[in-house]
Amino acid sequence: MNAAKRREIFRRLHEDNPDPTTELSFASPFELLIAVILSAQATDVSVNKATAKLYPVANTPEAIYALGVEKLSEYIKSIGLYRGKAKNIIETCRLLIEKHNSQVPDNREALEALPGVGRKTANVVLNTAFRQVAMAVDTHIFRVSNRTNLAPGRNVLEVERKLVKFVPKEYLLDAHHWLILHGRYVCKARKPLCGSCRIEDLCEYQHKTSDD
Numbered sequence: 001m002n003a004a005k006r007r008e009i010f011r012r013l014h015e016d017n018p019d020p021t022t023e024l025s026f027a028s029p030f031e032l033l034i035a036v037i038l039s040a041q042a043t044d045v046s047v048n049k050a051t052a053k054l055y056p057v058a059n060t061p062e063a064i065y066a067l068g069v070e071k072l073s074e075y076i077k078s079i080g081l082y083r084g085k086a087k088n089i090i091e092t093c094r095l096l097i098e099k100h101n102s103q104v105p106d107n108r109e110a111l112e113a114l115p116g117v118g119r120k121t122a123n124v125v126l127n128t129a130f131r132q133v134a135m136a137v138d139t140h141i142f143r144v145s146n147r148t149n150l151a152p153g154r155n156v157l158e159v160e161r162k163l164v165k166f167v168p169k170e171y172l173l174d175a176h177h178w179l180i181l182h183g184r185y186v187c188k189a190r191k192p193l194c195g196s197c198r199i200e201d202l203c204e205y206q207h208k209t210s211d212d
Contacts, residue, residue, distance in 0.1 A: 001149045001204055003166075009150065009199045010171035013178040016198060020177035022128050025051060029104040029129035030096075031059055036124045037089055037116040042079045050076045061102045065093035088116030106130045120156070123176070133172050135160045140183025141176065147187060149204035 023044040026032035031051070038047045054075040058064045064072060073086040092114045096102055104125065105111055111122040123136035137145070137156040141163075145151040151162035167175045186193050194200050194208040 003168075005202045006150060006166055007168045007171075009148075009202050010168060010175060010178065012198050013182065014171060014174070017178065017181070020174050020181060022124070022177065023181075024048065026129075027055075028059070029106075029125065030061065031055060032129050033092075033104050033114075033117075033121075033125050034064070034089060036121045037092070038076060038079055038085055040085070040116075040121075041081060046079055050079055061093040061096040065090060065097065085116060091115040092117070104129065106132070108134075123160075127173070127176055131173065133164070135163045135176055137163070138180065139189075140187075141179045143189060144179050144183040144187045147192070147203075147205050148199070 022032070024032065024035040024039060025048045026035050035047050035051055038050065054064075054072075057075070058067055058072075067075075067090075069083075069086045069090050072089060073082055076082045076086060079085065095114055096104065100110070106126065106129075108119075108122050108126065111117050111125060112119065117125075120136045120138060123134040126132040126134040127136065135141075137160045142153075142156055142159055145153065145159045145163060151159050151166050153159035153162055163175065163179075164172070171178075182199075186197050191209055192205070194203075194205070195210045197203070200208065
């Protein structure tokens with residue numbers, strides 16, 4: 001895919017949604033961090049339902065740490081892998097309190113040192129909470145990047161690096177959100193909605209579908 005096509009893809013995505021953001025509900029970097037940890041192999045909808053009950057009770061490192069693993073588990077048990085996530089979150093809260101003055105760090109190395117925080121989670125927090133250029137490649141972005149030929153790659157890190165390199169600079173900060181939303185609602189896994197896609201004429205997918 002050439003640079004002109006890429007630019008036009010993001011121009012249209014920006015035109016349709018000038019201020020994209022995550023569908024996770026949060027009111028602070030800490031709330032976002034916990035929500036993203038919970039969202040691994042879970043839907044944003046399920047995470048939002050759980051945090052809607054949790055955050056009014058506990059939405060700081062101290063408050064969640066005070067709950068302990070068992071009480072925290074009660075709030076998040078509707079989410080997959082909740083026991084492991086509860087343990088990671090409690091340990092993350094302890095480290096935030098002890099090492100970071102209860103603040104979420106705004107750098108990758110410190111974030112990835114927290115339990116349950118990998119590269120993708122760190123990228124989401126850096127991009128969404130701290131508005132840094134970071135590309136969190138999830139299954140939606142990986143699929144869209146490969147299917148459209150926007151930034152094809154064999155693994156998520158390869159796709160991430162190509163997107164950072166190829167996405168026009170003026171669109172780079174919000175590209176992560178546009179691509180996730182496009183993959184979630186239009187360029188779906190089983191059958192993409194090519195007939196109603198805003199970028200169908202720019203996409204290089206060889207097996208386009210109708211919306212019938």
